[in-house]
Amino acid sequence: MRAFTSFMLLLSSMCLLTGCSPFASDNTVEEIAPVTFLSVEAGGEKGKLKVSTLVPPVMKEDKQFFSTNVTLLEQGRRSFNLKYYREIKLGQLRMLFIDEKVARNGIVSLIDTILTDPEVSPRLYLVVFKGDFEAFIKNRMQQQKDLDYYLYRMFKHYEKGKQGEITVTNIHEFMEKVYSPYSDPYIPVFRVDKDNFRYEGTGFFGNGKLKGGTDKNQDQFFQLLNNYHFLKNMIITPLDVSLGEVRSRVTTHVNLNDHTVSFNIHYRGRIDEYRGTKDLDRQVSIYELVDELEGYMEEGTVSLLKKLQELKVDPLEIGGQTMAPASKPMSEEDWIKFWESAKIKVDCHFELEPLSI
């Protein structure tokens, strides 16, 4: 009796855990298409979305590009299922590409939809694109096998490396920043056309809507001011110099009485390449270069911060500095009001490791 009972128990728990049960959805490999990305564009009519994806991403079959016009995101999945012999599963969804126009209208509800699906990981990467993503995928999927997978690996690589080449954001980070009062989310922006998928900079969001972004040059300043505080490679064309392994240490100070926000930034980097006229063997010219670099960094940082003020966003979480253990925190509106009109003081210090073998 006891042996029988334990056997039945074992059997039933095995059934439950492995999913061979009458009440779990079925996941036979031949019958499903676990897609790795969804792209969302504005549809033809107002309020409509155009959802696209590539199926099947894992099997050795010819890939097909699907797209459909829908009002709701989940409707897209259903309409794919209706015209395709496999069932679309979102369990392996890794990337969400969002068209710039959709992003400008706000994407919080879109992301909420994705986030409520327990299968979808909160580490899903978010990307904003400008241009014709469909043309890019259609063109490239012939030339390159597993295009979607390698796109995913790219984001994963730069997320893990934290090397500041491109901004990487996932859904959780985005949502946390949307809700937290002193920080605004940011998402990498890519420009796509038929042949290229090119990183353009970081897009800044305020209230869940895309407000604006950096260009490629400005993005370097953002990376150094932001979380990672690191740039593997910094190109400074006006000074004909390229720096490697630049690390920054930022101290921010918000003075509510003076209405100023001051930044004190220490950089440390190595000269990788120099094509200017100075003779870098002489210490004096190194000092000159350092002075020029500091001036350049200050200028660039100030212009980036001015842009953030203009856009009324605070992706750097500067507002967090106003909090203290025992004081009442400012409201989000108060902070943004303060921030957009605050005076900015930037002080840069550069420590340069010379070009040498």
Add this chain to the structure above:
Amino acid sequence: MGDFILFDKTAQLGKGYIIAFANRSQMLYFILFLPKFLEMPYSLLGILAIGILSQINLFILSKCLSSKYTQQGYQGFADLLGRRTLRIIAFAGIAFIFIKMSLIILGYAEIVHQFIFPAMQLPWMILFIILLSTYIASQGMEKTLRFGIIAFLCTFWIILLYIPYFFPPGAELHDLYPLIPTDWSHNPWKGILMVWSSLSGPEYLLLLLPWLNSKQKMLRYLSIANAISILQYLLLFLGCLFFFGSTYLGKIGFPVVNMIRYLQSPVFERVEIIMISLLMFHYVFFISVLLLCLYGAIRISAGTQDKETTRKGFYAVCLLVLAGVFFIQSFYWREGKELNGWANVQLWSGAFTYLLIPSLLLAATKIKGRGSSL
């Protein structure tokens, strides 16, 4: 098939069992969404304050546990309170035990439904949990209590999963501000009540006394268990604050489970499924103990406590519980981010039993003791 004996005792369980039981009883269903209700960082102080109150309560409880009446099990309680009163109390106890048990079952079924099997019908999960608990409980009280160690070992280390959340860049110091409450626009009383209610559970040790070794420093073990629980509460809440930030935290259904979804492991894609499955050991253990308590309470209130336990009777009780839980599931249980009606009932009933039972019992012992010495 031999006799069906549920309440015999052949050995006395030592300190490990007491600590494991008390600690696990304080880490039940409520902690999975407690951070959502605490929300503001200054509730950390609230947890600490309630922890100290709980410690005082455990002091009272340990006094009760070591009194000569409670040590003798049913006979002692009958001497202390009188048979008639005891029957009434046992009858009332049925309700409390059932509320606690049904909340654990329904809550766990809901979590499984939400995170693992969204397509599953809830009654299947309820049936499965009750079947498992019935099996474990039918092994008798002693073996069930021994199973507590397994439950403890299976679930204790889950707290370690939360360590990665304490490191930057996710964790920043200003996530924890303001530490001192500055205005009362956010009303924390419900969260604080929930901490107290969630800490309730050690009072069930009163019913298990005959199986425990009585010559022990009860207070010390209870204090250890309580301290571990408070530490775990603090860690979970801090982790949630770092991960979500206080505003977002208020909008998350089960923050403690949801956080785990963010973890990456090279082997398993979804760590939270493993965590939820292991939590089942913990919950099933507790439900089995409560099933046995319920059976005992029904026997006492029916006046049949001196007769032998029967297989039929016990299974009938389990079936009754199943029917009751189904009933509640269809009429009172609603899934959602808000605390539903039934969880609210447990919130109050748990707080009530933890607050009153030790003190009332101690008072009864003192009065009786004075009466008998006169």
